Amino acid sequence: MRPAVVVLTGAGVSADSGVSTFRDAGGLWEEQRLEDVATPEAWARDPALVWRFYQLRRAQLAEVEPNPAHLALARLERALALAGAPFTLVSQNVDDLHARAGSSVLSMHGQLRVLACEACGRTLEDDAHLDPESFVPCSACGHPRLRPDVVWFGELPRFVDQVEVRLHEATHFLAVGTSGAVWPAAGFLGLARATGTRTFVNALEAPDNAGEVDHFLPGRAAEVIPGLVDTWIDEWGLSAHA
Numbered sequence: 147m148r149p150a151v152v153v154l155t156g157a158g159v160s161a162d163s164g165v166s167t168f169r170d171a172g173g174l175w176e177e178q179r180l181e182d183v184a185t186p187e188a189w190a191r192d193p194a195l196v197w198r199f200y201q202l203r204r205a206q207l208a209e210v211e212p213n214p215a216h217l218a219l220a221r222l223e224r225a226l227a228l229a230g231a232p233f234t235l236v237s238q239n240v241d242d243l244h245a246r247a248g249s250s251v252l253s254m255h256g257q258l259r260v261l262a263c264e265a266c267g268r269t270l271e272d273d274a275h276l277d278p279e280s281f282v283p284c285s286a287c288g289h290p291r292l293r294p295d296v297v298w299f300g301e302l303p304r305f306v307d308q309v310e311v312r313l314h315e316a317t318h319f320l321a322v323g324t325s326g327a328v329w330p331a332a333g334f335l336g337l338a339r340a341t342g343t344r345t346f347v348n349a350l351e352a353p354d355n356a357g358e359v360d361h362f363l364p365g366r367a368a369e370v371i372p373g374l375v376d377t378w379i380d381e382w383g384l385s386a387h388a
Protein backbone atom coordinates (compact mmCIF):
# COMPACT_ATOMS: atom_id res chain seq x y z
CA MET A 147 0.00 0.00 0.00
CA ARG A 148 1.22 3.51 -0.78
CA PRO A 149 0.36 5.64 2.25
CA ALA A 150 -0.67 9.30 2.09
CA VAL A 151 -0.50 10.92 5.50
CA VAL A 152 -1.94 14.10 6.98
CA VAL A 153 -0.95 15.09 10.53
CA LEU A 154 -2.66 17.89 12.49
CA THR A 155 -0.98 19.09 15.67
CA GLY A 156 -2.08 21.34 18.51
CA ALA A 157 -0.67 22.66 21.75
CA GLY A 158 -0.35 19.16 23.26
CA VAL A 159 2.51 18.24 20.90
CA SER A 160 4.60 21.05 22.42
CA ALA A 161 3.46 20.46 26.02
CA ASP A 162 6.33 18.01 26.58
CA SER A 163 8.73 20.79 25.52
CA GLY A 164 7.37 23.00 28.29
CA VAL A 165 5.03 25.17 26.19
CA SER A 166 1.66 25.80 27.89
CA THR A 167 -1.51 24.45 26.29
CA PHE A 168 -4.67 26.57 26.14
CA ARG A 169 -7.54 24.62 27.67
CA ASP A 170 -5.91 22.08 30.01
CA ALA A 171 -5.80 22.79 33.78
CA GLY A 172 -3.22 25.59 34.18
CA GLY A 173 -3.50 26.39 30.45
CA LEU A 174 -3.17 29.88 29.00
CA TRP A 175 -6.92 30.51 28.76
CA GLU A 176 -7.34 29.75 32.46
CA GLU A 177 -4.84 32.49 33.35
CA GLN A 178 -5.94 34.97 30.69
CA ARG A 179 -9.30 35.61 29.02
CA LEU A 180 -9.05 34.64 25.36
CA GLU A 181 -10.99 37.72 24.24
CA ASP A 182 -8.54 40.00 26.12
CA VAL A 183 -5.51 38.89 24.11
CA ALA A 184 -6.33 36.83 21.01
CA THR A 185 -8.73 39.00 19.03
CA PRO A 186 -8.32 42.02 16.72
CA GLU A 187 -10.68 43.90 19.06
CA ALA A 188 -8.31 43.30 22.00
CA TRP A 189 -5.37 44.62 19.93
CA ALA A 190 -7.35 47.76 19.04
CA ARG A 191 -8.53 48.27 22.64
CA ASP A 192 -5.38 47.48 24.62
CA PRO A 193 -2.36 46.85 22.38
CA ALA A 194 0.07 47.02 25.34
CA LEU A 195 -1.66 44.07 27.07
CA VAL A 196 -1.78 41.99 23.88
CA TRP A 197 1.84 42.83 23.00
CA ARG A 198 3.07 41.87 26.48
CA PHE A 199 1.29 38.50 26.28
CA TYR A 200 2.79 37.67 22.89
CA GLN A 201 6.26 39.08 23.70
CA LEU A 202 6.49 36.74 26.71
CA ARG A 203 5.59 33.82 24.47
CA ARG A 204 8.04 34.98 21.77
CA ALA A 205 10.82 35.16 24.37
CA GLN A 206 9.96 31.65 25.59
CA LEU A 207 10.84 30.19 22.17
CA ALA A 208 14.56 30.50 22.97
CA GLU A 209 14.07 28.41 26.12
CA VAL A 210 12.31 25.40 24.60
CA GLU A 211 13.44 22.59 22.32
CA PRO A 212 11.64 20.13 20.04
CA ASN A 213 10.68 16.96 21.93
CA PRO A 214 10.61 13.33 20.68
CA ALA A 215 7.14 13.82 19.15
CA HIS A 216 8.31 16.70 16.92
CA LEU A 217 11.43 14.71 15.99
CA ALA A 218 9.43 11.56 15.17
CA LEU A 219 7.08 13.49 12.85
CA ALA A 220 10.10 14.94 11.03
CA ARG A 221 11.51 11.40 10.71
CA LEU A 222 8.20 10.17 9.27
CA GLU A 223 8.21 13.02 6.74
CA ARG A 224 11.74 12.11 5.58
CA ALA A 225 10.92 8.38 5.35
CA LEU A 226 7.77 9.03 3.30
CA ALA A 227 9.60 11.52 1.05
CA LEU A 228 12.24 8.87 0.26
CA ALA A 229 9.42 6.52 -0.77
CA GLY A 230 7.74 9.24 -2.86
CA ALA A 231 4.65 9.15 -0.63
CA PRO A 232 2.71 12.30 0.23
CA PHE A 233 2.90 13.80 3.72
CA THR A 234 1.30 16.96 5.04
CA LEU A 235 1.93 18.44 8.49
CA VAL A 236 -0.47 21.19 9.50
CA SER A 237 -0.18 22.81 12.91
CA GLN A 238 -2.29 25.19 14.94
CA ASN A 239 0.79 25.99 17.01
CA VAL A 240 2.49 29.35 16.74
CA ASP A 241 5.78 28.07 18.18
CA ASP A 242 8.53 27.06 15.75
CA LEU A 243 9.31 23.62 17.19
CA HIS A 244 8.19 21.60 14.15
CA ALA A 245 10.43 23.66 11.87
CA ARG A 246 13.34 23.31 14.29
CA ALA A 247 12.81 19.53 14.32
CA GLY A 248 13.23 19.56 10.53
CA SER A 249 9.60 19.41 9.36
CA SER A 250 7.93 21.40 6.60
CA VAL A 251 4.84 22.70 8.33
CA LEU A 252 1.71 24.58 7.31
CA SER A 253 1.20 26.96 10.24
CA MET A 254 -2.52 27.61 10.02
CA HIS A 255 -2.49 30.10 12.94
CA GLY A 256 0.73 31.86 11.89
CA GLN A 257 4.07 32.04 13.72
CA LEU A 258 5.22 33.92 16.82
CA ARG A 259 8.65 34.54 15.27
CA VAL A 260 7.10 36.63 12.51
CA LEU A 261 5.94 40.22 12.96
CA ALA A 262 3.56 41.94 10.53
CA CYS A 263 2.68 45.54 9.70
CA GLU A 264 -1.05 46.21 9.50
CA ALA A 265 -0.40 49.42 7.55
CA CYS A 266 1.85 48.24 4.68
CA GLY A 267 1.59 44.44 4.93
CA ARG A 268 5.32 43.87 5.45
CA THR A 269 6.26 40.74 7.41
CA LEU A 270 9.62 39.88 8.94
CA GLU A 271 11.17 37.15 11.04
CA ASP A 272 12.32 38.68 14.28
CA ASP A 273 14.08 37.15 17.30
CA ALA A 274 15.77 40.34 18.46
CA HIS A 275 12.99 42.58 19.80
CA LEU A 276 11.64 40.77 22.85
CA ASP A 277 11.04 43.60 25.34
CA PRO A 278 7.45 43.20 26.57
CA GLU A 279 7.15 46.93 27.23
CA SER A 280 8.32 48.32 23.84
CA PHE A 281 6.49 48.15 20.55
CA VAL A 282 8.50 47.57 17.37
CA PRO A 283 7.89 50.20 14.65
CA CYS A 284 7.73 49.20 10.98
CA SER A 285 11.05 50.04 9.34
CA ALA A 286 9.37 50.06 5.91
CA CYS A 287 6.52 52.54 6.45
CA GLY A 288 7.08 53.95 9.96
CA HIS A 289 3.82 52.54 11.43
CA PRO A 290 4.38 52.70 15.22
CA ARG A 291 3.72 49.07 16.08
CA LEU A 292 4.08 45.74 14.34
CA ARG A 293 1.77 42.93 15.47
CA PRO A 294 2.56 39.24 15.92
CA ASP A 295 1.80 37.46 12.64
CA VAL A 296 -0.62 35.06 14.33
CA VAL A 297 -4.23 34.37 13.44
CA TRP A 298 -6.60 35.76 16.06
CA PHE A 299 -10.19 34.73 16.66
CA GLY A 300 -12.32 36.33 13.95
CA GLU A 301 -9.43 36.16 11.42
CA LEU A 302 -9.01 33.59 8.66
CA PRO A 303 -6.87 30.53 9.37
CA ARG A 304 -4.35 29.78 6.62
CA PHE A 305 -3.87 26.80 4.24
CA VAL A 306 -7.34 25.35 4.93
CA ASP A 307 -8.19 24.67 1.25
CA GLN A 308 -4.82 23.00 0.72
CA VAL A 309 -5.30 20.78 3.77
CA GLU A 310 -8.81 19.78 2.67
CA VAL A 311 -7.45 18.66 -0.71
CA ARG A 312 -4.76 16.57 1.04
CA LEU A 313 -7.37 15.08 3.39
CA HIS A 314 -9.39 13.80 0.43
CA GLU A 315 -6.32 11.92 -0.82
CA ALA A 316 -5.14 10.70 2.60
CA THR A 317 -5.02 7.06 3.68
CA HIS A 318 -4.07 8.01 7.27
CA PHE A 319 -4.95 11.04 9.39
CA LEU A 320 -3.33 11.68 12.77
CA ALA A 321 -4.32 14.43 15.22
CA VAL A 322 -1.85 15.09 18.05
CA GLY A 323 -2.53 17.18 21.14
CA THR A 324 -5.51 19.20 20.03
CA SER A 325 -8.77 19.53 21.95
CA GLY A 326 -10.96 19.74 18.86
CA ALA A 327 -12.49 22.96 20.18
CA VAL A 328 -11.40 25.40 17.46
CA TRP A 329 -12.65 25.36 13.86
CA PRO A 330 -11.83 24.76 11.08
CA ALA A 331 -9.08 22.44 12.42
CA ALA A 332 -11.65 20.64 14.58
CA GLY A 333 -13.45 19.59 11.39
CA PHE A 334 -10.46 17.84 9.79
CA LEU A 335 -11.03 14.62 11.74
CA GLY A 336 -14.67 14.31 10.61
CA LEU A 337 -13.72 15.18 7.03
CA ALA A 338 -11.02 12.50 7.03
CA ARG A 339 -13.39 9.91 8.45
CA ALA A 340 -16.07 10.78 5.92
CA THR A 341 -13.69 10.06 3.04
CA GLY A 342 -12.63 6.65 4.40
CA THR A 343 -9.26 7.71 5.80
CA ARG A 344 -8.01 5.72 8.79
CA THR A 345 -8.02 8.11 11.75
CA PHE A 346 -5.71 8.27 14.79
CA VAL A 347 -5.94 10.69 17.71
CA ASN A 348 -3.33 11.21 20.43
CA ALA A 349 -4.16 13.38 23.45
CA LEU A 350 -4.22 13.01 27.21
CA GLU A 351 -8.01 12.64 27.14
CA ALA A 352 -10.30 11.95 24.18
CA PRO A 353 -11.00 15.36 22.57
CA ASP A 354 -14.53 16.76 22.09
CA ASN A 355 -14.61 15.78 18.42
CA ALA A 356 -13.08 12.29 18.74
CA GLY A 357 -16.44 10.52 18.22
CA GLU A 358 -15.79 7.21 16.59
CA VAL A 359 -12.14 7.73 15.79
CA ASP A 360 -10.55 4.50 14.54
CA HIS A 361 -7.65 4.59 17.00
CA PHE A 362 -7.51 6.73 20.14
CA LEU A 363 -3.97 6.72 21.53
CA PRO A 364 -4.02 8.18 25.07
CA GLY A 365 -0.84 9.52 26.66
CA ARG A 366 1.92 12.06 26.27
CA ALA A 367 2.83 12.81 22.66
CA ALA A 368 6.56 12.50 23.39
CA GLU A 369 5.93 8.91 24.50
CA VAL A 370 3.21 7.83 22.05
CA ILE A 371 4.22 9.38 18.70
CA PRO A 372 7.74 7.88 18.31
CA GLY A 373 6.25 4.38 18.74
CA LEU A 374 3.46 5.05 16.25
CA VAL A 375 5.97 6.38 13.71
CA ASP A 376 8.15 3.26 14.18
CA THR A 377 5.09 1.05 13.64
CA TRP A 378 4.16 2.88 10.43
CA ILE A 379 7.73 2.87 9.09
CA ASP A 380 7.82 -0.88 9.70
CA GLU A 381 4.29 -1.56 8.36
CA TRP A 382 4.88 0.43 5.17
CA GLY A 383 8.41 -0.93 4.57
CA LEU A 384 10.01 2.54 4.74
CA SER A 385 13.66 3.19 5.46
CA ALA A 386 14.10 3.49 9.23
CA HIS A 387 17.25 5.61 8.77
CA ALA A 388 15.72 8.47 6.81
Ligand code: OAD
Nearest residue numbers: 156157158161167168169238323324325349350351366367
Ligand atom coordinates in the same frame (compact mmCIF):
# COMPACT_ATOMS: atom_id res chain seq x y z
P1 OAD B 1 -5.89 22.98 23.67
O1 OAD B 1 -5.20 23.55 24.88
O2 OAD B 1 -7.30 23.37 23.43
O3 OAD B 1 -5.85 21.38 23.75
C1 OAD B 1 -4.67 20.70 24.11
C2 OAD B 1 -4.87 19.23 23.86
O4 OAD B 1 -3.62 18.60 24.03
C3 OAD B 1 -5.86 18.51 24.81
O5 OAD B 1 -6.62 17.60 24.03
C4 OAD B 1 -4.94 17.74 25.76
O6 OAD B 1 -5.52 16.47 26.17
C5 OAD B 1 -3.76 17.47 24.87
N1 OAD B 1 -2.48 17.34 25.59
C6 OAD B 1 -1.99 18.06 26.63
N2 OAD B 1 -0.75 17.67 26.95
C7 OAD B 1 -0.42 16.68 26.08
C8 OAD B 1 0.72 15.86 25.88
N3 OAD B 1 1.81 15.98 26.64
N4 OAD B 1 0.69 14.96 24.87
C9 OAD B 1 -0.40 14.81 24.08
N5 OAD B 1 -1.51 15.56 24.23
C10 OAD B 1 -1.53 16.48 25.20
O7 OAD B 1 -4.95 23.31 22.41
P2 OAD B 1 -5.31 23.34 20.85
O8 OAD B 1 -6.29 22.29 20.50
O9 OAD B 1 -4.02 23.39 20.12
O10 OAD B 1 -5.76 29.38 18.72
O11 OAD B 1 -6.00 24.76 20.73
C11 OAD B 1 -6.44 25.17 19.45
C12 OAD B 1 -6.36 26.67 19.31
O12 OAD B 1 -7.06 27.28 20.40
C13 OAD B 1 -4.97 27.24 19.41
O13 OAD B 1 -4.25 27.20 18.19
C14 OAD B 1 -5.23 28.65 19.84
C15 OAD B 1 -6.27 28.38 20.92
O14 OAD B 1 -7.13 29.37 21.23
C16 OAD B 1 -5.58 30.73 18.62
O15 OAD B 1 -4.96 31.38 19.47
C17 OAD B 1 -6.17 31.34 17.41
